[in-house]
Amino acid sequence: MLQGTGSDVGKSVLVAGLCRALANRGLVVRPFKPQNMSNNAAVTAGGEIGRAQATQALAARAEAHVDMNPVLLKPQGDRTSQLVVLGQVRGILRAADWRHGREGLMPEVLDSYRRLAAQADIVVVEGAGSAAEVNLRGGDIANMGFARAAGVPVVLVGDIDRGGVIASLVGTHRVIDPADAATIAGFLVNKFRGDPALFAEGLATIAGHTGWHGYGLVPWLTAAGRLPSEDGVVLQKAAARGTGGKAIVACPVTPHIANFDDLEPWRLEPAVELVMVPPGQTIPVEADLIVLPGSKATIADLRFVREQGWDIDILGHRRRGRPVMGLCGGYQMLGRTIADPAGIEGPAETVPGLSLLDVSTVLDGAKTLTRVAGIARGERFTGYEIHLGRTTGGDAARPVATFDDGRHDGATSADGLVAGSYVHGLFGMAAQRRAWLTVAGQGPDQAADVDAALDAIAAELEAHVDIDGLLALSESV
Structure with missing residues (x-):
C-alpha cells in the first residue's frame, strides 16, 4: 500500500x-x-x-x-x-x-x-x-x-x-x-x-x-501530465490566460466543477490552447470555443457563473458567432430553467438558466450511470453518462449524439452554435475534437496517449x- x-x-x-x-x-x-x-x-x-x-x-x-x-x-x-x-x-x-x-x-x-x-x-x-x-x-x-x-x-x-x-x-x-x-x-x-x-x-x-x-x-515523471486528472489541485496550477496565437478552448472553473478531465484531451492538440479560466478573470474574448463543464451542484455553480459575469462573456461570445458547448451540468445551465423540486442540491427551487438552448431540466429520479458509444457530428465516440436529471425541450429535436442502441442525447440550437450533451469523454477521440473545432484533430486519441x-x-x-x-x-x- x-x-x-x-x-x-x-x-x-x-x-x-x-x-x-x-x-x-x-x-x-x-x-x-x-x-x-x-x-x-x-x-x-x-x-x-x-x-x-x-x-x-x-x-x-x-x-x-x-x-x-x-x-x-x-x-x-x-x-x-x-x-x-x-x-x-x-x-x-x-x-x-x-x-x-x-x-x-x-x-x-x-x-x-x-x-x-x-x-x-x-x-x-x-x-x-x-x-x-x-x-x-x-x-x-x-x-x-x-x-x-x-x-x-x-x-x-x-x-x-x-x-x-x-x-x-x-x-x-x-x-x-x-x-x-x-x-x-x-x-x-x-x-x-x-x-x-x-x-x-x-x-x-x-x-x-x-x-x-x-x-x-x-x-x-513528465508523462504523468498526460494522465486524466482527478485532484482539483491541477485546476489551480492550470489556470491561466491563453497566449501564443493558437485557437483557444476556454472553460470557466466553477467551485463544484466535476469531471473536468473532459477538457484535457484538448491539450493533445498542437494548434489549440486550453484555458481554464479562474474566478476573477474574464473568459478570453479571443476564445474560439467555450465549454461549460460538469458540476456536482449545478444550481450553485450557475449562480457563481452569474456572479463572475461569465454569463455576459458567454452571451457576447455567442453574439460574435462562436460556439458554446455544455457538458452534463453545463448542458443544464444552457437551458431555460433548472428545477430541483425535491431539494437534491439544496433548497427546493426552480431557477432560470442561460436560455441559450430551448430545453429545461428537472433534477429528480435515479442517477444515470451508463457507458455509451455512438455518433456525434458524424464521428464515432465512446464515453459515459453520470448525472441526475431529465432535460427536455424543442432543441432536443436536434440531438448532439445518437447512441448505438438508437437513443439520442443532447440538444443543439437552431443555428448550430450552442450545444449540450450528457456524454462525458466526448472529446477523447481526435476526430471528435476536429468536429467541434476545425483546427483540431492533429493530436492523438486520448486513450492511446494515456x-x-x-x-x-x-x-x-x-x-x-x-x-x-x-x-x-x-x-x-
Missing part, C-alpha cells in the same frame, strides 16, 4: 505506474483505493468509481470494477458530500457525520479488497490524503485503519518538489502511533529533479531516523524503484 505524507504527493500516478510495470512482468494486478474523495468519476461495471482508479485499472490491463474503489465521497459543498458505496449513491453526508460513521463501512471495504485479492497475484493499494492526520485516525478506513485491518505493508511517499521531504517523512514517523509506524516498511521520494547523487545523504538521513527502507528516488504515458511511467519506475524489493515485501505478508 502506498500512503503519502500529504495530498498531491503523486500516489495515484505511482500506483498506476506500478500496476503497469507489474502487468508488463506478466503478473495479474489489481488497483485498490478504500476511500476516495473526488468529483471526477468514471462509470464502470456496477456503478461509479474515482477517475484515478479507472486509470489504474487501465494500467493493470484489467476491466475497472466498483470493488477497486468501494467508498467514494463527492463533495457538494464545503461541508456536505454525496456518499457512493460500491458504485451506488447511499446518501448525503455532513462532515461531522462522516467522521463518526465511516468505520461502519470497513466490512464492505475489506470484502472488496478480498475479492480483488482472490483474482490477482498482487493488489496495489492507494491511501488517501496524509498518513499523519492523527486527528482523523479514529475510525479510519483509508490509510492505517485499512492497512492494519487487511494486514497490508505500507510504503510512505514523500514529495521532494514541494520542499521539506525529510521533515515530512521523519515527522510522520514521529507523530503517528507506534503500531501504525510499524506497519510502514519503507519509503519513496517522489518528483526529484537533478542529479540523484545529490540526495544520497538525504535518503540515508530518512532511513536513519525512521528505520524504514528506501525503495527509490523517483524522478519528475496508454503510452503509462508505459513511459512504468519504464521510469523500473529504472529508479526497487520493484523486486516491493514484490518481496508483498510476498512476506
